[in-house]
Amino acid sequence: MELQIWIWIAVGLSFSLYIGIAIWSRAASTKEFYVAGGGIHPIANGMATAADWMSAASFISMAGIISFSGYDGSVYLMGWTGGYVLLALLLAPYLRKFGKFTVPDFIGDRYYSNTARLVAIFCALIVSFTYIAGQMRGVGVVFSRYLEVDIVTGVLIGMGIVLFYAVLGGMKGITYTQIAQYCVLIFAFMVPAVFISFLITGNLIPQIGFGSSSTDGIFLLDKLDGLHQELGFHEYTTGTKSMLDVFCITMALMVGTAGLPHVIVRFFTVKKVSDARKSAGWALLFIAILYTTAPAIAVFSRTNLIETVSNQPYDQMPDWFNKWETTGLLEFNDKNKDGLIQYNADGSTNELEVDADIMVLANPEIAQLPNWVIALLAAGALAAALSTAAGLLLVISSAVSHDLLKKILVPNISERVELIAARLAATAAVCMAGYFGVNPPGFVAATVALAFGLAASSFFPAILLGIFSKRINKEGVICGMLVGILTMLFYMLKFKFGWFGGGLKEDWWFGVSPEGFGSIAMIFNFITTLVVSHFTPKPSMEIQKLVEKIREP
Amino acid sequence: MKPNNYWKTNIRYITILLSLWFLISFGCGILFVEQLNLVKIGGFKLGFWFAQQGSIFGFVVIIFVYIFLMNKLDQSQKK
Numbered sequence: 001m002e003l004q005i006w007i008w009i010a011v012g013l014s015f016s017l018y019i020g021i022a023i024w025s026r027a028a029s030t031k032e033f034y035v036a037g038g039g040i041h042p043i044a045n046g047m048a049t050a051a052d053w054m055s056a057a058s059f060i061s062m063a064g065i066i067s068f069s070g071y072d073g074s075v076y077l078m079g080w081t082g083g084y085v086l087l088a089l090l091l092a093p094y095l096r097k098f099g100k101f102t103v104p105d106f107i108g109d110r111y112y113s114n115t116a117r118l119v120a121i122f123c124a125l126i127v128s129f130t131y132i133a134g135q136m137r138g139v140g141v142v143f144s145r146y147l148e149v150d151i152v153t154g155v156l157i158g159m160g161i162v163l164f165y166a167v168l169g170g171m172k173g174i175t176y177t178q179i180a181q182y183c184v185l186i187f188a189f190m191v192p193a194v195f196i197s198f199l200i201t202g203n204l205i206p207q208i209g210f211g212s213s214s215t216d217g218i219f220l221l222d223k224l225d226g227l228h229q230e231l232g233f234h235e236y237t238t239g240t241k242s243m244l245d246v247f248c249i250t251m252a253l254m255v256g257t258a259g260l261p262h263v264i265v266r267f268f269t270v271k272k273v274s275d276a277r278k279s280a281g282w283a284l285l286f287i288a289i290l291y292t293t294a295p296a297i298a299v300f301s302r303t304n305l306i307e308t309v310s311n312q313p314y315d316q317m318p319d320w321f322n323k324w325e326t327t328g329l330l331e332f333n334d335k336n337k338d339g340l341i342q343y344n345a346d347g348s349t350n351e352l353e354v355d356a357d358i359m360v361l362a363n364p365e366i367a368q369l370p371n372w373v374i375a376l377l378a379a380g381a382l383a384a385a386l387s388t389a390a391g392l393l394l395v396i397s398s399a400v401s402h403d404l405l406k407k408i409l410v411p412n413i414s415e416r417v418e419l420i421a422a423r424l425a426a427t428a429a430v431c432m433a434g435y436f437g438v439n440p441p442g443f444v445a446a447t448v449a450l451a452f453g454l455a456a457s458s459f460f461p462a463i464l465l466g467i468f469s470k471r472i473n474k475e476g477v478i479c480g481m482l483v484g485i486l487t488m489l490f491y492m493l494k495f496k497f498g499w500f501g502g503g504l505k506e507d508w509w510f511g512v513s514p515e516g517f518g519s520i521a522m523i524f525n526f527i528t529t530l531v532v533s534h535f536t537p538k539p540s541m542e543i544q545k546l547v548e549k550i551r552e553p
Numbered sequence: 554m555k556p557n558n559y560w561k562t563n564i565r566y567i568t569i570l571l572s573l574w575f576l577i578s579f580g581c582g583i584l585f586v587e588q589l590n591l592v593k594i595g596g597f598k599l600g601f602w603f604a605q606q607g608s609i610f611g612f613v614v615i616i617f618v619y620i621f622l623m624n625k626l627d628q629s630q631k632k
Contacts, residue, residue: 071604088620
């Protein structure tokens with residue numbers, strides 16, 4: 001069957017599934033809208049968390065980025081999984097025990113202050129908006145690449161779907177669609193990976209094939225290191241970044257993961273404390289399936305690419321080469337006019353430009369898999385982008401309707417009006433996200449990675465200290481959060497966007513890149529919070545009792 | 554068991570497990586990666602394997618061990 005028809009079938013079926021779930025799981029109360037009623041099974045919640053967490057970036061770009069950066073790509077693998085250990089051990093169970101709806105809820109109550117609550121709302125909105133714009137863009141790109149509609153139409157269709165199930169169902173609708181989306185995306189990711197692993201190494205499990213030898217008897221990784229050396233690239237299995245920078249980026253991504261509000265709120269949806277721990281475990285297990293496969297795909301496709309193109313005649317390239325050339329993801333420029341493709345690390349003689357995204361997107365074609373696998377991949381990429389967008393949307397809408405309206409501005413708002421406000425806020429947020437998806441400001445791609453730095457430098461210390469220390473007071477935490485997020489914003493604007501006089505790599509503080517600076521800003525936050533708290537009065541007895549209560553099983 | 558003991562035991566579990574968390578990721582995957590890379594298991598250099606595979610498997614195990622320990626602790630609390 002024609003590829004286009006397969007793709008329309010896969011996307012159409014998965015979308016009607018999401019809409020069906022939305023109609024079935026409408027939210028009737030604010031509790032259902034914010035935390036899905038609070039009775040989700042831990043394994044189901046783990047699955048939903050995994051889909052919530054794995055965005056278009058994890059699905060489409062990560063394997064490609066690793067494939068071009070080798071060992072340096074490990075920061076994403078460790079950084080985006082290690083945060084779950086922090087969540088399960090340090091945050092999730094206690095936040096569940098506290099038993100409210102949102103992260104600003106916790107900060108506002110634990111630190112007995114609406115100013116702290118406001119600062120938390122501000123941080124939640126900044127973090128979520130930098131993240132969601134990238135997701136809508138991802139939806140648009142997938143649509144335009146596979147379905148040959150323009151990006152604007154793609155973004156509009158994506159907006160329509162998310163709007164439908166997030167506004168109608170709130171957290172309840174989002175949870176059940178995310179479970180479906182996890183199944184779609186993991187199946188779509190694993191099928192080509194298993195096929196390719198088998199083709200190259202004869203082993204069906206990519207994680208094992210990764211360390212096996214290819215058909216010529218040489219270990220795949222040794223072969224790739226050799227190929228890299230020949231072509232002048234840096235050895236695949238060792239890094240180019242400084243150890244300190246790798247350390248800081250990994251730490252910022254881990255702590256940022258644990259501090260992202262859209263991940264944290266997922267743990268409010270289970271029934272009891274032990275379930276919160278369990279669902280963090282399941283979530284990481286479900287994520288690990290994709291995250292341990294991605295580096296294997298990176299190696300398979302990198303080897304495959306080099307062997308297929310390096311010093312081969314251009315007119316004998318397989319079909320997929322020409323097809324991806326027309327999308328601009330592959331660019332060949334025969335500089336020395338010998339008709340062969342020279343692919344190497346030297347900019348003046350290198351004739352091939354390869355976009356990182358191609359490593360996942362073109363994989364099925366490179367391995368000559370049937371059309372339905374390619375269609376599946378398109379549906380999987382859309383599932384990854386939509387599930388994350390919906391989770392973020394809910395954080396934005398609850399920050400406005402619950403934290404800002406109910407808790408600060410109009411405390412006596414009725415349940416019915418609050419629910420309407422939540423839906424209106426979600427609608428407004430979808431429209432804004434869509435606008436950024438259609439007109440991406442230059443900073444979108446750059447800021448998605450930085451959203452982690454922002455979360456690490458603001459929320460993580462505030463929540464952690466709120467649970468593990470009774471001494472920390474509102475003055476400390478307000479100053480700490482502000483110092484953390486403002487230093488991070490300043491560093492990001494200065495070194496990423498050239499504000500405040502800009503700066504080069506040599507000017508980085510302590511030699512840490514903006515991606516890794518979240519760790520440093522987090523340390524500033526910790527120090528400020530501790531010092532200011534030390535010199536200001538203790539929290540009241542009631543607050544100390546509240547902390548003790550959170551710690552009980 | 555008194556509530557105070559419950560919290561102390563919990564803190565002890567957390568400290569031990571977080572040290573392991575640090576060791577397999579920041580330790581084996583970053584700080585000592587070059588030394589470990591001298592060892593090879595199958596096609597993997599050991600440090601590289603920890604950075605791209607081992608640490609992730611380790612994280613999953615750590616969380617499930619914590620779940621197990623805490624469930625047991627919760628049980629003993631009820632008696």
